[in-house]
Amino acid sequence: MSRDMKKLTGLVAATFTPLTTDGAINLSVIGSYIDYLTEKQSVKKVFVNGTTGEACSFTVDERKRLAAEWCLQGKGKLEQVIVHVGCMSIKDTQELAQHASSIGADGIAVISPSYFKPTNADALRMFLKEVGASAPDLPLYYYHIPSMTGVALEVADVLNGIEKMIPSFKGVKYSGTDLRDLGQCVCYSQSHNWSVLYGVDEQLLGALVLGVHGAVGSTYNYLGCKMKQMLSAFDEGNMTQARDIQFKCMDVITFAKNLGFDVAVNKQVMSELSGLALGPPRLPMLPCPISKAQTIAQKIKDSFCLT
Numbered sequence: 001m002s003r004d005m006k007k008l009t010g011l012v013a014a015t016f017t018p019l020t021t022d023g024a025i026n027l028s029v030i031g032s033y034i035d036y037l038t039e040k041q042s043v044k045k046v047f048v049n050g051t052t053g054e055a056c057s058f059t060v061d062e063r064k065r066l067a068a069e070w071c072l073q074g075k076g077k078l079e080q081v082i083v084h085v086g087c088m089s090i091k092d093t094q095e096l097a098q099h100a101s102s103i104g105a106d107g108i109a110v111i112s113p114s115y116f117k118p119t120n121a122d123a124l125r126m127f128l129k130e131v132g133a134s135a136p137d138l139p140l141y142y143y144h145i146p147s148m149t150g151v152a153l154e155v156a157d158v159l160n161g162i163e164k165m166i167p168s169f170k171g172v173k174y175s176g177t178d179l180r181d182l183g184q185c186v187c188y189s190q191s192h193n194w195s196v197l198y199g200v201d202e203q204l205l206g207a208l209v210l211g212v213h214g215a216v217g218s219t220y221n222y223l224g225c226k227m228k229q230m231l232s233a234f235d236e237g238n239m240t241q242a243r244d245i246q247f248k249c250m251d252v253i254t255f256a257k258n259l260g261f262d263v264a265v266n267k268q269v270m271s272e273l274s275g276l277a278l279g280p281p282r283l284p285m286l287p288c289p290i291s292k293a294q295t296i297a298q299k300i301k302d303s304f305c306l307t
C-alpha cells in the first residue's frame, strides 16, 4: 500500500453527501463534486462523512460506499481523503476504520461516543486507542466537536501522553471555541509533528494566530478560494487583508445563522453556489428551504463578489 503520509495542513473541505431526490446516496455526483473543489475552489483535501456529510444519519454500508467512491474518484485529483468513522457502536467504528484502510484513505478521524460519554480524558484515550488499533497504518485524528457530541473534555488533557498509547495518532480537528485549550493543543502538537486543524470557519484567523496547521470546514466547499487568500495574506503578514476576508466570512455566517443555518440549509446553499445537485438532507425532520438557501447564497455572492 503506497500511502503518502504527508502532514495534513491547509484547507480541507468537509464534504456534503449527495442524495437523490428520494433520499438515496447519489454516488454519481462525487466525480463532478471533486472537479468543482479542485478546479473552482483550489481545494484538494477532503474530510468525508463528517458533520457536514450527515454521516451519523447514514448506515455503515452507505458510509463505506461513500468513502470508497471519494477515494476512487479522488485518485490523481485529491491530495488527501480523510474519512470520519465515528458511530455510537465501537464495532461499527472499527469496521469503518478497517474499511478506510482497505480503500486507500489517507487518514481517519473520530468523534467521541456521545450517548454513553467518556467522563474523563483517560476514558476517551482508551476509546481512541481501540479505534486506532483497527487501522494502525492510517493517521488517526481526534474530532472535537462539543456542540454536537456534548463531550467537552479539554483536548489538551486528552493529548497528554497519547503518543505512548497510539502510535498512529496524528492530531486533532478542533471544532470548539476555547482558544486556550486550542493553543495548548498546538503547543503539545509541535513536539510530535501532529496537525491541529481548526473547525470553526468564522473565526479561523484567531486560530491561525495560535499556530494551527490547517482548517476543516463546510464553507471551504464554496469559499475555498477566498479563504485560501486569507491564509496567504496571513502567511505574508498582511493582517489588514486577512481580517477583511475573515470579517466578510463572519458576516455571511452571522447572516445565515440569523435566518436558521443548519446542515440542510448549508447543503442547499452549496447546491446553489456550485450547481451540483446535492439533493435533500437525509433526515426528514430537517427542512429543505430553497428560498432561504437562495437568500444566503446571494448574500455570499454579493459579499465576496462571486459571479
Ligand SMILES: CC(=O)N[C@H](C=O)[C@@H](O)[C@H](O)[C@H](O)CO
Binding pocket: 014, 051, 052, 145, 147, 175, 199, 200, 201, 202, 216, 217, 218, 219, 253
Ligand atoms: C457544526 C458544524 O457543522 N461545524 C462545521 C465544522 O466543524 C463548520 O464548518 C461550520 O459549518 C462553519 O463554521 C459554519 O458555522
Ligand SMILES: CC(=O)C(=O)O
Binding pocket: 014, 015, 047, 049, 050, 051, 052, 053, 173, 199, 216, 217, 218
Ligand atoms: C466541518 C466538519 O469538519 C465536518 O463537517 O465534520
